[in-house]
Amino acid sequence: MTALSAAFSLAPLLPLLVALLAAPAAMLAGTLKPRLAAPVGTAFAALAFLATAFTWYRGGGTVDLAWAPTWGMRFTIALDGLAALYALLATGIGFLVLAYSSRYLPLHLDQEGRPEAEGARFYGFMLLFMGAMVGLAMAQDLVLLFVFWDLTAVASYYLIAYDRHDPDARASALMALLVTGITAVLLLIGALTLYATYGTLSVPDLAGSVEPGVTLTVAGLLIACAALAKSAQVPFHFWLPRAMAAPTPVSAYLHSAAMVAAGVLLLGRVYPLLEKSQFLLDVLLVVGLLSISVGAILALTRDVLKQLLAYSTISQYGYVVFLYGLGGEYGAAGAAFYVVSHALAKCALFLTAGAITEETGEDRLSRLGGLTKRLPLLAVASGAAAAGLAALPFTIGFFKDELLFEAALERGGLFAALSVLGAALTIAYTWRFWGGLFLGEGRDGAGSLPAALVWPVAVLGGLVLLGGLFVEPFALLAEAAGAASYGAPTPIEPAYHLDLRPTNLMAVGAFALGIAIVASRPLWERGALAVSRFGEVLGPERLYEWGVDALNRLSDYVHRAEVRDLRSRVAAILLPAGVLVGAGILVTPTVGAYRTGEVMRGDFPLLLALVVVAVAALTTTFTRRHVTLALVLSGAGFVLALVYAFLGAPEVTLVAVLVETFLTLLFLGTSKLIPYKVLHDQAKLPLGNQWRRVFFSCLASLFAFAVAWSALSQPAAENTVAEEHVRLAPDAHAQDTVSAILADFRALDTLGEVTVVALVILGVATLLNRGRLP
Amino acid sequence: MTDQTLLVLPAGIPWVLAAVFALLDGRRRWVGRIAAVGLGVSFVSMVALALRVLRDGPVEVVAGNWPAGVGIVLRADALGVAFAVVSIGVMLVSLLYEVSLGMRSRTFPAVVLFMAAGLTGLFLTGDIFNFYVFFEVSVTAAYVLTSYRERDYQVRAAFIFAIVNLFGSVVFLIAAASLYHVTGSLEMQTVAERLGETSPNSAITIAVAIFVAFSLKLGLFPFHFWLPAVYVGSHPPVAAILSGALANIGSYGLLRFGGILPDQLALGTYAVLILGSASIIYGALQSISRSDVSEVLAYSAIGQAGYILLALGLGGPVGFSAAVIYAVVNSLNKALLFLVAGLRGPLVGAAFAVGALSVAGVPPAVGFIAKIAVFKAALAAGAGGGTAGAVGTVVFVTVIFVGGALSFVYMFQIYQRVFLAREPQGGHVEKPSPRATRALVGVLAALVLVFGLWPEPLLVLGEEAAAVLTGSPGDVSGGGDSP
Amino acid sequence: MKNAPARTPEITSVLVRTIAKLLFLPILVTAVAMLIKGYAQPGDGFSAGVVGALGILLQYLAFGRRTAERLPLVGFAGKGVFAGLLIALLVAATPVFLGQPVFTHYPPAGASVIYVGTIELITALLFDTAVFLMVMGFVLGGVQMIAQTIADEDEYRGPEATGPEFDASAGTDVEPSSGGGRR
Amino acid sequence: MILAFSLAVAVVFGSGVFLVIQRDLLRVVVGIVLISNSASLFIVAAGLTRGAVPIVPLPGGDGASASDPLVQAMALTALIITSSVTALLLSLIYRLYVSHDTMDIEDISVAELREAEALERKNRPEIEENPEKGPAAEELEERSR
Incomplete structure (x- = not known):
């Protein structure tokens, strides 16, 4: 019983689990048999849709599991209205797109001359995309949300670069990744800022506790930035048209239910936070308006089908952002409704574009037209979708504009006027798209499109019409989503009213204005083209390209300045070391810190030996011949041994003498290895600019001097452990404390030391003797 | 198994095996395999020790059954085991990699095992001079490893590496002797206690010397000049060992001795922060236009080291744990990427992509956890600091953000150029690397993903390690001074 | 040194040989004495090792490589290093198996020591002996390798010695599947 | 004497560095040897007690009158490590010579x-x-x- 109830409490996980399992399942199927990837993937998408619908029908719910408790990160997912709406879109449209792809992709791969096995990759990433979207929709913890957020970016990167042999596809994918990936970090920073102040990452908890203020404004702005970049809003919009390098089903999915939708999904998710700051809402308003106009104007100028649709998407999501910016209950619920109706229509139009390009081999409006006779079903289906996008009556789109007008009216006349203008522009470019494809002169003859390329469009078109007749279910979903964002019920009640209420008048105005825009094309075309050219020359895309190029050039420049030759490598390290020591000495008090120490009578031999050591060391610097050099070096070493003897360290003396002997032998032996002539020539070489070297070595001297003097000036510590050593030496059965330390107290050091010795002989054997030990 | 046995095993096993394997021909397949198995056992015991430390607090043994300080103190605390586990892990993977490719040198397995022993000892010792000795064992092994395969550029790399590191170890030696001179002890905790009572003058120069020594090791700007030549020239598994295991000495040393010298470090915080930020930006900038994978990775290593230093400079429990987490994650990333750089064939590109995502801080690769950690450190540094704190936070968040953005650019530029465009298209197919080698890299990539999805162990490790440094160590348990 | 040709090789070598022969045993005895008396007097395994090695090196100088390497165990010098290391590790590790910390020496503090003459039988001495072995092996092995290399160089100086040259333009690796580093 | 030792350490270190940044490989190694020598000198100087040789029984009777045995042990260890690594360096420069046919x-x-x-x-x-x-x-x- 408890197990059962536990299972029930985990039920909201079901959609996510199914959606996340889809990608590995399709990949696996595709690896086993390339042909299997498509059906398995499509089936999983359908399953995920059903699971989402079922769970939502059962009342949704929340699952809250510990994820990384140390950082307060929780695995919190909930199937609330907002989540349900986006998850249903992602899986439902995902299903249709995949069904479409099952026919489209083999054609595409065939055209590109790639093996069928590459299909698995496509389905894998598409379904990963879908899974990430479902996760994103359901995530309630901001870091968890960030994880899914970036997962969509990764999936889209690989999908845009699906034709990876094509440099354009790669560049476009990189652009999409950089724009969305880098801005995603802003989301993370925003989330962490909120966490630092409020101690929670959960959106519902934050919604309850945030106060308007600098923290909220900054964090909100950062999060909004990420959302707007993902939704391709001005000025981050440039990546979206470039992303059209992807295969058409990817574009369809990206624009309607996934990537771009993710941005507004995030806005909807954090809306409870954003709405507490009027400033943030105003930012959204401005960005939305800008995107509406820029997107619409550019859509009116594009010739390539997918480009036109891409700019239309920018514009359409501008509406959604605008709606959120308007605030209020109409804003939140209207935005959700807008997303649904746009998704259905836009996906259908993209799939239409793909189908037509497959059929005719053309992707430009100017070379297409009059296709109604060849592709009647497609014409009707996409006509319904276009009508939906243009917000004609008897389509679901009509209500999206109704809600828009209503929300704008609430805010004031100016906004109402702007929204009418925007709606008119939408009508104009939608007409341009559909009319340009299907009307006018065209070639006759029956089309030969496979059914799988048409029926998904028909289903979507049907849904658009169905929504126009029975808006209730869609409205309910949008209301639930709005409620999740707004934090209170948001009744929207879309319906046809046959009266002269303002929204109806505005709609009529929009139609009229739209027709006027279409009719007056010659009047404004030049202006629109000028705007588009201005964007090409000075727009953010140019900025991006300039930025990447400048970074590469800067990097080259820095690299040429980088120290890359052997000798300078060592010298270059000394400089900062010296500077650091100097800085360290400067910040500490020097008075009384440095002592010269007194020289006692008995110290003179020691002093003399030190002088000899110093002289010998200096002599090495101007000795030319190698043999002499080795001898001077060993001389210095022997005198050092003498110093050790004066200091009461006979062991060190003994070892120093032996080591010096050994080293001298080594040096002489090595110089035997190298032909005399080479050494001789080397010794005769001009010394070059010695002043630099003198400078560096003086610096090093100063470094050593500072470290040594500051340390030696300190009084030696009392109670040193060495006294313990002397005291304990008899316990180690030794009289000579040094030996006892080496073999007993600190035998581990000696073991390490002899290990170095062993390593050296191993190394010498490797270098001289091919690793054979003598 | 008693604690002291557990403490000795991770270093002891590779040490003894190394002495034996030095006499055998490492090119024989079975020799390499047994060496790998031995290192694997050492790794497992290290993990067991780590679990033990995380559960019950530090484990301590005094060598030779003498009082602490007279004998060398070996102490496994969270900080040490964190670094030891990841370093041995990286070495294990690199050794397996080379075994699967086919060993080219008689001495390779022995040298790797020696290095494993040296590194483990270094991370587990509580004695400054003993640290130096283990340091020398590890770097001497590294000199030999760098010249592995003995191409011109590898010998050259080994030479540069040896010269610079010898310089570094002499500097460290001088610092160690100074510490002994002013405190009269070599045991780290005693030194830390007594150092507070001495004048700041020598302490600051000691701090600088230690900083220079470990910055050299870690390859921080502007002490990095040796690094590109060495990392680019080395054979992939060697580069992986150098950057994924040996460079940990640098981060560990900075953290450990930063813990010993807290007051002095506070004075130098600005220097540390500035150098850290400079490293981040400089390394990233250098990487962008590099055209060779290992070159990009080499310069990227400079930038990544900068994050560790920045986190260290930000300090406090959050900063220290961020430094540890970043260091561990960076080791994983670098090992994965350097190993992948030498391979061809299916799934190699995917493995590289995982590493690239990790470096760029994109989930679900573990790198984003490290990025979150440093962001948190930067945000925490500003909390309660008034205007100055807020400005600092903004500056450091910006630096981390810009560094992260640049890492996006360089990782994916090189990924696109080398891996994405080149994956088999039919037609010309390069001969793929052995399946076992690719599988190994796949395991490493999977690990990067697993820790990204389930970061809790990493976070606990970071938290506990930071607790060691902020002076709230758990009770010392086990130990040999209670016979 | 290298430029000073022996003017009268016969006399020099006879003299050197005699001295070398005479000194050989005393040097070795000194070395062993340094080793075992290290706990009372300055000197330990390291010094003893170097002294011992120098004694044998003298034989090299006097009688040449071939003869010197015929001395017992000299031919295994390099391997002796690792034998020594293993003994040292054994000394270090044995206490662990007896439940004591590493490097616990026996007999423990306060316990009485067995003397053989004046030599104390303690495990620390065994450790020192290991060090002695290693150092001697190291010096001798190193010298042998240098001598070997000199001999090889004299025998043959040619392009083989330089190993495979780097060739960036061709990009072909002489070694298959080495792949990494620079390509 | 403090100043004298510090100066000696500095001069030896500086001379070593001067040689390390020379063009001749052999000189570089000589420089490294000098640098390590300066470190050993510093270590021994750090125990600047100049007492009796630390061999028990001590003339003064307690540990404080002996010259510091620990620094001696440290110096010994450091000396041995650096000198053996020098051997490695020498074989490295020989390999460098072999592969580049130059000592420059x-x-x-x-x-x-x-x-x-x-x-x-x-x-x-x-x-x-x-x-x-x-x-x-x-x-x-x-x-x-």
């Missing part, structure tokens, strides 16, 4: 830069269209003449 670091640096540039040209063909960026190797070669 400048020549080796030139070879290194040439390789780097060859690699760069191979990976980024677009660079060759940019003639203003002359190879750095040439520059260095010019400078070293």
